[in-house]
Structures are given as structure tokens and as C-alpha cells.
Amino acid sequence: MEGRRLATIEAIDVHYSYRQGVDVLRDISLKIGPGERIAIMGENGAGKTTLVKHFNGLLKPTSGEILVDGVRTRDISVAQIARKIGIVFQKPENQFFAETAEEEIAFGLRNFHFKEDEIARKIDEAMRFASLEKYKGRSPFLLSGGEKKRLAIASVIAWDPEVLMIDEPTIGQDMSQKNRLASFLKEVSTQGKTVVIVTHDVDFAAETCERVILLSSGLIIGDGRIEDIFSDVELMRRASLLPPRLAEVLRGLGLSDFSPGIFRIEEAEKLIEEAIAR
Amino acid sequence: MMALEGFKFRRGQSFIHRADPRMKFILSLAFMTSAVLIMRPEILLSILVVQMLILASGRCLRDWLRSLKGLLLLLALIFAAQMLVTWSWISAITYSLRFIVVTSTMSWFFLTTSPDDLGLSLEQIGVPSDFSFAFTMAIRFVPVIGNEFQSVYDAQRSRGLEMEKGNFIQRIRNYVPIMVPVFVDTIRRTYEIADAMEVRAFGAKPKRTRLNILVVKPTDWALLFAALLLFAATIYYQFFLHP
Numbered sequence: 001m002e003g004r005r006l007a008t009i010e011a012i013d014v015h016y017s018y019r020q021g022v023d024v025l026r027d028i029s030l031k032i033g034p035g036e037r038i039a040i041m042g043e044n045g046a047g048k049t050t051l052v053k054h055f056n057g058l059l060k061p062t063s064g065e066i067l068v069d070g071v072r073t074r075d076i077s078v079a080q081i082a083r084k085i086g087i088v089f090q091k092p093e094n095q096f097f098a099e100t101a102e103e104e105i106a107f108g109l110r111n112f113h114f115k116e117d118e119i120a121r122k123i124d125e126a127m128r129f130a131s132l133e134k135y136k137g138r139s140p141f142l143l144s145g146g147e148k149k150r151l152a153i154a155s156v157i158a159w160d161p162e163v164l165m166i167d168e169p170t171i172g173q174d175m176s177q178k179n180r181l182a183s184f185l186k187e188v189s190t191q192g193k194t195v196v197i198v199t200h201d202v203d204f205a206a207e208t209c210e211r212v213i214l215l216s217s218g219l220i221i222g223d224g225r226i227e228d229i230f231s232d233v234e235l236m237r238r239a240s241l242l243p244p245r246l247a248e249v250l251r252g253l254g255l256s257d258f259s260p261g262i263f264r265i266e267e268a269e270k271l272i273e274e275a276i277a278r
Numbered sequence: 279m280m281a282l283e284g285f286k287f288r289r290g291q292s293f294i295h296r297a298d299p300r301m302k303f304i305l306s307l308a309f310m311t312s313a314v315l316i317m318r319p320e321i322l323l324s325i326l327v328v329q330m331l332i333l334a335s336g337r338c339l340r341d342w343l344r345s346l347k348g349l350l351l352l353l354a355l356i357f358a359a360q361m362l363v364t365w366s367w368i369s370a371i372t373y374s375l376r377f378i379v380v381t382s383t384m385s386w387f388f389l390t391t392s393p394d395d396l397g398l399s400l401e402q403i404g405v406p407s408d409f410s411f412a413f414t415m416a417i418r419f420v421p422v423i424g425n426e427f428q429s430v431y432d433a434q435r436s437r438g439l440e441m442e443k444g445n446f447i448q449r450i451r452n453y454v455p456i457m458v459p460v461f462v463d464t465i466r467r468t469y470e471i472a473d474a475m476e477v478r479a480f481g482a483k484p485k486r487t488r489l490n491i492l493v494v495k496p497t498d499w500a501l502l503f504a505a506l507l508l509f510a511a512t513i514y515y516q517f518f519l520h521p
Contacts, residue, residue: 053432056436058432058435058436077440078435078436079435079438079439079440082435082436082437082438083438086436086437087436089429089432089433089436091429093459093462093463093466094426094429094430094433094459094463095430095433095434095437095455095459096458096459096462097454097455097456097457097458097459107437107439107455108437108438111437111438111439111440112438141462155437156436156437159438
């Protein structure tokens, strides 16, 4: 896909309440730089999806500001921001309306006024990227759960936004789908794009992200490198999260003291091999 | 979506909340009949004042106002169309008032009558329980579909859809990407609900008994009396006083 551009998102003292008195987000300040891989985590109702909806202007803060490349989200349309920040929501069915998978991908591209020949090319690219080539002419509603999710992602990635945000990418996905999605996200990331996922899946986050933002009752209770956050037992408990299984395995093997921040398969393999050699 | 807010039941303890739904229904029919038959702004206006009193007694004036705000566009359309056709202020105002009176009647009726009570009254006037149940469910799911609409709207805007863009035809077309997912989801949901009900033995016994039944209180008879009076007055006024 095209040469990379950069996008920076900044939240300054964001508060949000649906109704008077019920705060969904409080004191949210953070910065998301280009090329980062971030997992937003926290218990149900912590405000994760609400926060993500702020990033492309679907929701506007009750007080405070969200800046996308220095421009306040209040001052531009959702469509303008969406060109830079692509968000894939939880339920793919909520966005499918076209007769074919191909047309589904074309929707965003047409909205952003791509030329027809370019649209055809981008559809092919996105289809290949999501390994859906053979389903081009099929109705989106007839795809399997995992394929639907990938089509939803493909329909966003097609217009090449600088930031890709996915709400709950792993819900209802089996192991092989998850692995596929993980490598898919890594590939997106190697293209220099920012990847933000909202998830409960600690293992998946450990596999794909390098930074975690922990939310609890609308507050950021942790923001940092995944190694540091996931090793902080107290913090994890407050966010109602269990440490990744890999960390548990290493602890069970008595290896966690050697390197507390290891959650990725390859690193763990190395550690175990070294231990055996010893 | 704002317009729907004024028709969504909210629990309450006022006189009008507790009144028998059947009597309320007859009363609201009486109001609507007079609004439709009598085309005089001063009478429509006084009916509207009575409606507002009812709304105030049920503490739902604010919800009603909100729904009116949501219907403002439609109201303006009615006013403009009347103005164009008849070229008379009076007629444009009368038609708009009629629209307000009819929606307000429905508004206080639905704001203060729980879907369960509605289903119950249908059943008690002899509608088979399957039908009354379907009716209750339909009302029960209006807000759910409303939320669904919002989610789809958000998802499509996030893909660059701009609703306010283009000419008239284009603007109507803009609704396709929103309506299709909403319809598909709603149809799928009906199957899921049917299954969920069946596994819980819905319809196992043809005759259902009820824990709560509606009992007509003296105040409800008074409501019925008021409704009949209003009917009679309307018919007298329309057909005998000003034939």
C-alpha cells in the first residue's frame, strides 16, 4: 500500500458522560504516536469502546479535547478523521449491507472518492491481505464468523488509514483465526501503521502489542510497556485481568525470575532452551 | 431517534400511570377523533392544553417536548405543504396543530402505559395470547432496534459515510447502508428469540393463566365517562352544531 504518512492522536483531560452525573470517562490524557501497537484493556464497562469512539470523533468529549494531528475532533467531520483513523467495530454484521464482499470493501473507497481503477486495485489488495480472494463475489452475510471479521477489517484497511483500531478482534474466534489475525496485525504494523486493539484477551495482546493502556471505571490506571504492566500483579487484578498464560507457564517452570517480562512465544522458547542447556 | 424518546414507556406512580390501559386507550381515541374531525384552531389548542395537563400529571412533559423537537422537521413539512396548497395561515396552523395533538395523544398514552399492561389488556378483551405477546414484544424491541440503528450509523460513518451530503435522491440513498444491516439484524433476531422462547416451552399450554389481571377501578370508569363525553361532544359539535 502507499507510502506512509503519520498520525498522532492526543487526548487532553477528556471527560465524557452520557447523562448528567454518570461519568464514563474521567481525566483521560494520553498520546498515541505513529507506528505504535497498543492494547486498550480493562473490565466490562470500563469505557474502552467509548474511548475508541472518541478517537474518530463519533463521540465528542464532554470536557477536554481530542486532537488528531493537532486538529480538534470537534472541528472536523467523522468522515475526515476516518480517512486517517480506521475503526472496526465489534459486530461485523453492523456494517454489512452490500451484495458482495467486493462491494462491501468498495463502500469506504467510494466515500473517500478514490478513482474507479484505483478502487479495483485496492479491493484486490485488501482481499489478498485478508485471505478472502475466493469470496469476492459472495454475500458478506454468508461468510463464517472469522471471515466476516476479516472482511470488516479489510473494508477499513482498504483505504489505507494511518491508524487501524479494532474493537474486540478475538471475540468468537478460534485459535487458528486468532493466530492469523495476530500475523495480520503484525503485517499492518510493519507497514508503519499504528495499531490499536480493544481486547480482554491477554495472550493476544501480549502476542501483538507493545504498549498497554489499562482502564478501570473510566480512569486510566496503567499505561506503559506490556512487560511492565502485565508483571504488575496488583494492577492486573484491579483491571480484572489474569496474567498471560505464558507467564504462568514460565512461573510454573521456575523461570519467571530470569526475565519477568516475557510473554511472546519465541522469547519463551529461547528462555526454556537456555534453561535446558544449563 | 429523539422523536422516539417521547413514546417510550417510563415507570411512574401517577394517576395516569395507574389508570386502566383500556380506558386510557379509549380516551386517547376520543382525543384523536376530535382532533381529526374538528378543524378549528381554538378547539385544537384547548385539546392540546388538556393533553399537556395530562402529560404534566404524569410528570412526562419533558419527554414529550423532546419528542416534539424530534418531530419538528416533519411538522415544518406539514406546515409548508399546507401553506403551498391552500395559501392560508389558518389552515397551515390548524393542520400543524392537528398533527401535534395526535402525536401528543399517542405520546402520553405510550409514555404512561407499560407494554406488559398493553398486552394484558389485549388478552383480556379476547385477543389470543400469541398475538398479544407478539404485540408486547414488538414494543419491547423498539429501543433495542433504536440502539442497533445507532451502532450501524456509527460504523458506517467510521467508513466515511456522510449523511448530509448530496442532492435529495443521494440523501435517501445514504440510508441504504444503514437500513440494510438494521433489517438483517432484526430479522435474524426474531429467529433467535423464537428459538429462545421455544426452548423455554412457549406455547406448551394453549391456555395461559396470568399472575396479574386488570381490574377496573372507579376512577377508570370516570375516565371512560370522560372519553364518552368527549366523543359525544365532538359528534354533536361537528354534525349538529356546525353541520
